[in-house]
Amino acid sequence: MSNGNDWNGGNNDWGQSSNQPAGGPEQNQQMVHQGGGTDGGSYGAGGSGFEPPGGGPPLDAVTEGWGGGHEVTLDEVVDRLKLVANRAMGPVLKAWLAVGAVILVFNMLDAFLGIINYFVDSVAVSGAIGIVSMILGIVALVVSIAAGALQFAMFKPLHRVVFEGEHVYSGPMDVINEAKGPFVAIVILTVAITFLFGLGAACCLVPGLFIAFVFSQAPYIAATQDVDPMEAAKRSFVLNKTYWMPVLIAIGALVIIGAFASCFVGAGTFVVGLASSFLYPFSLVIIAGVYWLFTQLAMFGIFLVHMALFSTLETKETGKEPA
Structure with missing residues (x-):
């Protein structure tokens, strides 16, 4: 049985297409x-x-x-997405929400500060609460980046679940412990790609989009191959060039899905807020909780789509099939 991390488990190396044999x-x-x-x-x-x-x-x-990779059909990606989603609905989903709960804590703290501020008449106390809220927001941003990186480091345990079987992990802590391995690499890649995207977008939108596109597979590669960020970026660069069409279509689909998800999250949060407005300011806690849950589920869906596409490309390159 494959160990789930050997990308050379098929007939071809992850890095050499079968239609380009070695020669003189x-x-x-x-x-x-x-x-x-x-x-x-x-x-x-x-x-x-x-x-x-x-x-x-x-x-x-x-x-x-550009191009020239194995043919990838929509049906193959959809079938893989069904498999990935089915096997993720267990310890992986629980681990994802458990890590995301750290963000929920900060959301709740901010909501409680809003409740306290509502009942305070003192300008000085309100000012102090405002400063605390600002500091809390900065800390929450750093924590959110770290939590998000750990969540996307779950490419590694989910990769094992897909290629080894759904009974690899007994609980969410096993998944989290497995994800700790590539955590630093994912943080480095996340910060670097975000910075380069911002720099490219500031000069001209196209370079920023190009950077985000060619390096989009780097976190998956770093997590599942246990390689350093630079190596992961190199492999992502070439793989996304070779399979530019399915990757571009998937990213376009994710943008559309993300837009609808944002509308859904916003509308759902608004409806909940409106329904609980008679509880104001205590409704702030309800709104924070609902917004967090909707956002986490939307991000988990994006995570699964990435896993489905990239693992399908891996199968194309190596011949390795899910267990």
């Missing part, structure tokens, strides 16, 4: 121009000529190697 110097040279690696460091289907940003990637690393 001339053949290898052709592979490089097609995106194929010849130095043992090929990072995706068809490999790459990609180099770390230190000296800047060669021109052909950006312009060559």
Whole structure:
């Protein structure tokens, strides 16, 4: 049985497509121009000529190697999504909500401060509450980033559940302990990609979107392959070039789903707030709880879609099928 982390479990390395076999110097040279690696460091289907940003990637690393991967159909991704969702509805979902509960704590604290402020007449006390609320918001932001990174580090345990079987973990703490391994790498990637996206978007929106696109698979690779952030970014760069069409379609679908989810979360929170308005200011606690739950479930759905797509690409590259 595969250990769930060996991406070379199929007939091909995760980094060399089956339609580009190893060969002599001339053949290898052709592979490089097609995106194929010849130095043992090929990072995706068809490999790459990609180099770390230190000296800047060669021109052909950006312009060559788009497309050419194995065919990926919508039915395959949908079937994998059904499998992923089914196996995630256990310890993985419980672990996701348990980690997200840290964010809920800060939401509730902010709601309680709002309740206290409602009954306080003193300007000085209200000012002090405002300062505490501001500090709490800054701390909550840092905690939210860390919690989100740990949640997406759950790519690793969910990967094992998908490729080894649904009985790998007995409870949510097992999932969380497994996710701690790639946690630091996910934090680094999250911060780096967010910074680069912001920098690119500030100059021109297109570079920011391009950065977010080509590196979108890096957290999944870092978590499931136990590689460092730079290596994960390289592999994501090439894999997303090779399978640019299904990845782009999936991202577009996620944007649309995210927009609807945001509307749903906003509308649901508004309705709950309106229904409980007669309890104001105590309704602030109810609103905070409902908003947190809707948001966590929406993010978990996005997480599952990522897992379905990227694990399907992994199967295409390695031939490894779910257990």
